[in-house]
Amino acid sequence: MYIMEMISAGDALIVLGSQTVFFILGWLFFMKQLFRDYEVDQKAVQIFFSVTFAISCTLFELVIFEILNVLSNSSRLFTWRTCLYTILVLLICLMPLYFYYSLIRMQRFVPLSWVMPLTLICWLITIYAFWRLGDNFPILSAKHGIFSMQQAVSRVGVVGVTVMANLSGFGAVNAPYTCMSIFMRPVTEDDIAQLERKLRQNFDMIVAKKRKLALKELELSRIGTFKAAPTGTLRDQIRLLNSEILPLEEFGKHLFLELVEAHNAKNRVEYSKTWQGIYFNIVGHFFSIYCIWKIIICTINIVFDRVGKVDPITKGMAIVVHHMGYQIDVRFWSQQISFLVIGIIAVTSIRGLLITIAKFFNAISNRQSSNLVVLGLAQLMGMYFVSSVLLIRMNMPSKYRVIITQVLGELQFNFYHRWFDVIFLLSALCSILFLYLAHKRTPIR
DSSP states (O other), X not given: OHHHHXXXXXXXXXXXXXXXXXXXXXXXXXXXXXXXXXXXXXXXXXXXHHHHHHHHHHHHHHHHHHHHTOSOHHHHHHHHHHHHHHHXXXXXXXXXXXXXXXXXHHXXXXXXXXXXXXXXXXXXXXXXXXXXXXXXXXXOOTTSOTTSHHHHHHHHHHHHHHHHHHHHHHHHHXXXXXXXXXXXXXXXXXXXXXXXXXXXXXXXXXXXXXXXXXXXXXXXXXXXXXXXXXXXXXXXXXXXXXXXXXXXXXXXXXXXXXXXXXXXXXXXXXXXXXHHHHHHHHHXXXXXXXXXXXXXXXXXXXHHTOOOSSOHHHHHHHHHHHHSOOOOOHHHHHHHHHHHXXXXXXXXXXXXXXXXXXXXXXXXXXTTTHHHHXXXXXXXXXXXXXXXXXXXXXXXXXXXXXXXXHHHOSOOHHHHHHHHHXXXXXXXXXXXXXXXXXXXXXXXX
């Protein structure tokens, strides 16, 4: 009865329906992108990922509902609190416990009776470190109890904002580097042919030495039964051949990677000449301007300790009204543009994070570690989306921030924006340095 007073049947149907859709989308992404080449041996991992994805998307949905005034105030407040409590339990309790349980159970030398005690010990150490994290940042508030939801959100926000700023900093630099033709390395057919010829020569040398090695080992096995036969020289020859084969194989791997990179560079040059490539080249120039602008703004914010008090949309419209002489309904258009901008932020954030998760998973996972990798990525995803809500709040007009402030309490929102600027700036500068060194690397000739 209490729940029915907090949320009406119609509102509950909308929320549950959207969460079901988000859960199915998370389930399909898990099956189609993450586990195309791996067997799903732990359904709990799939459920954790899909539930985290569904609740994370619901947080973005609630931000949009605030602007469009969908659902009643009590329904939105109840859904906000339910989603936040649920995702915090997942991020702090359930997923870390299951992660350590799976990790420890994989170790064959650990007795089965020790799995649960070790799992609990590892989880308690993690919780202690997580809670101590708040001592190093100005995120604590005397108005909230030490075990309140606000204290948990403040710590999750630090980790999530750090992840988000790192991804944003690298993306702001990598996007123009990938799209702009000025950064493309010119590769000719002669360069590729030369690398292929070197690779074939290397392969032939390895085959010849391995054939010779096999003959020497066969000869050694034949004369090994005769104790009087001298085998010292033969063993030295085998040892010498092995020492020659190993660097040849390493050099062959290096040549192969260089050949793959040359083919990719050639394909990029050819693609840049198409209409779509020209379009992305233009987009890359805009991204480069954005990157430079964002780095300058972050530097100014850090140096002058500046955080905006008014959302950018309302501020921009105020400039239009007062300085350009246009007469428009600021309140109406602020709501419409806020909905559009936050919708774009939500969609691009979800899409960008899912692409990053898929790439990261395919790069580091194998059949043994795949479940652990997904659990770790699901935790980062949940923290990422909780932090996104903290940062999106600044892009909302003041009247739409009320319920978020009411749910989260008096968190130090300004700190998260300053922390984002610091990490974004460091990530962008490190990415520029890394890509510069990679671009200047001398290819094999």
